[in-house]
Amino acid sequence: PHLFCLYQRRDISSWLDRWFPKTPAKSVVALKTPIKVNLVAGKTYRWCVCGRSKKQPFCDGSHFFQRTGLSPLKFKAQETRTVALCTCKATQRPPYCDGTHRSEQVQKAEVGSPL
Numbered sequence: 001p002h003l004f005c006l007y008q009r010r011d012i013s014s015w016l017d018r019w020f021p022k023t024p025a026k027s028v029v030a031l032k033t034p035i036k037v038n039l040v041a042g043k044t045y046r047w048c049v050c051g052r053s054k055k056q057p058f059c060d061g062s063h064f065f066q067r068t069g070l071s072p073l074k075f076k077a078q079e080t081r082t083v084a085l086c087t088c089k090a091t092q093r094p095p096y097c098d099g100t101h102r103s104e105q106v107q108k109a110e111v112g113s114p115l
């Protein structure tokens with residue numbers, strides 16, 4: 001192939017690696033207590049997975065701008081109700097809080113750091 005094409009291809013793949021890392025970053029602990037939110041039936045929400053959003057418990061695009069390779073969890077509310085959404089990002093039942101934030105591991109972790 002033409003030298004210029006080779007150069008271009010490498011350029012594109014390094015761009016892809018930069019924005020879509022092959023090894024995603026770890027989620028960080030955003031907060032150590034859940035946030036209660038009123039979900040509206042039929043509405044779609046994007047729960048922050050990476051822990052870097054400033055609009056907890058929802059996504060503000062930080063996963064993308066900080067090139068974490070992670071994506072938010074999209075879910076649709078089946079009914080209108082108040083739920084506790086996880087902010088420690090260690091729940092086994094995302095996006096809902098399952099009490100994991102009370103564990104020693106989460107309590108000892110630093111906010112803004114991975115577990």
Ligand code: FES
Pocket residue numbers: 031032033034035085086087088089090091096097098099100101102
């Ligand atoms: S806030 Fe994460 S399990 Fe409760």
